[in-house]
Amino acid sequence: MENAMKPDLIINGMSAAGGGTYGKVRIDGAGTVEGDISSDTFDSNGMTKIRGSLLTDELDGDGILTVEGNLAAGNSLMDGNMKIRGSLKADSFAVNGVLSVKGDCEIESFRMEGAFDVKGLLNAGTADIKLHGKGNVREIGVESIQVRRKSKSPWGKLLNWMLPRFSSELHAKVIEGDDIDLEYTEADVVRGNRIVIGRGCKIELVEYRTELKAHPSAIIGKEVRTGG
Numbered sequence: 001m002e003n004a005m006k007p008d009l010i011i012n013g014m015s016a017a018g019g020g021t022y023g024k025v026r027i028d029g030a031g032t033v034e035g036d037i038s039s040d041t042f043d044s045n046g047m048t049k050i051r052g053s054l055l056t057d058e059l060d061g062d063g064i065l066t067v068e069g070n071l072a073a074g075n076s077l078m079d080g081n082m083k084i085r086g087s088l089k090a091d092s093f094a095v096n097g098v099l100s101v102k103g104d105c106e107i108e109s110f111r112m113e114g115a116f117d118v119k120g121l122l123n124a125g126t127a128d129i130k131l132h133g134k135g136n137v138r139e140i141g142v143e144s145i146q147v148r149r150k151s152k153s154p155w156g157k158l159l160n161w162m163l164p165r166f167s168s169e170l171h172a173k174v175i176e177g178d179d180i181d182l183e184y185t186e187a188d189v190v191r192g193n194r195i196v197i198g199r200g201c202k203i204e205l206v207e208y209r210t211e212l213k214a215h216p217s218a219i220i221g222k223e224v225r226t227g228g
Helices: 156-162
Strands: 009-051 054-067 071-084 088-101 105-149 170-182 185-197 202-214 219-225
Touching: none
Parallel strands: 009 054, 054 071, 071 088, 088 105, 105 170, 170 185, 185 202, 202 219
Antiparallel strands: none
């Protein structure tokens, strides 16, 4: 009964609306939400700006979505360009395109195809990253992570136009987790249980407990086994 009493917010064309609590939010065109907003579902197609924070159970975005505050979501899928001025928290978060987060990210399941820039910490249960452009993050803490270079992508032409000077590789200060499988990654420290350092990697220090496998072309400054 409580959900049935929530109003829906529908924006078509170019318009603005106030924040608040809604059941369904759908924005088609160029829409602006003034203030914080919470909803059961949030569907954005076109150019959407939230002048506040967004809390939603499900997010489906196509185009450009800017959140000037924090984003907290259950399941999310974004095709296009997402900018978050604050922090990001989600159960499942998938992006095909470009992601920019100024704060920290806390995500249970993270899937990225494209390019991303996270100024803070990326904390995830699982992370599956396919790069078509540069990935940049200060620190990564995960249970498991796999990083690959995406040779072909539906966003390839757009990313090449937007990020022509950036090669498809991940840059991080520290990557720490249980199972780590990296390609085309530059990091100061990689620390974990089972670690694979693949082609295109440049790692200053690798600390592993159980197993380390390194591609012949990978550059590793120092290897330290910490487990018995």
